[in-house]
Amino acid sequence: EPEVTQTPSHQVTQMGQEVILRCVPISNHLYFYWYRQILGQKVEFLVSFYNNEISEKSEIFDDQFSVERPDGSNFTLKIRSTKLEDSAMYFCASSETGLSTDTQYFGPGTRLTVL
């Protein structure tokens, strides 16, 4: 069964450094998402992406964050200058359509630790 993959599984970085989290969505999906989950807290929406553009973003997704689909398969989340509070699990998801009846398929996540 097709699945969303994410790399790396765990990323450790120093505060102020840039990180890029990578995702490979399911191949025929057109909508892509990033969510994060701080330890012990709720899963929070960050951004959605369609047709090489951001469709929606949350208040969390400020100028420090950016997303890109650099080629036909990868979908990346970049954090320019990491802060301690960016430590969280980051989940990528994809869906075939943008319909609210459609299923979002989540990857296993990348654990980001900012020291």
Place this chain on the structure above:
Amino acid sequence: DAKTTQPNSMESNEEEPVHLPCNHSTISGTDYIHWYRQLPSQGPEYVIHGLTSNVNNRMASLAIAEDRKSSTLILHRATLRDAAVYYCILSPSGAGSYQLTFGKGTKLSVIP
């Protein structure tokens, strides 16, 4: 956005049915009811969704109240693998990307 209310936690014995409730008294007529779950140390996983009628799939059943102000996710025979946090989420119908708004969900423990 319409909100959902779920119990913080529930317990079930293995191989017994589990009924996970969700209240959504402010649901609008076009909101879909989705259930996702998150197993320990994993990403969320789709379980089931519905609008008005009860729904069944290989994972679970979804019973929706006639007034749609509540719904119940039914796991027919809980297994240890079903121990997870279960989220009831509403989404408005329509096209265009939509965000899933997760609450705290219900943490289901399955006792062997």
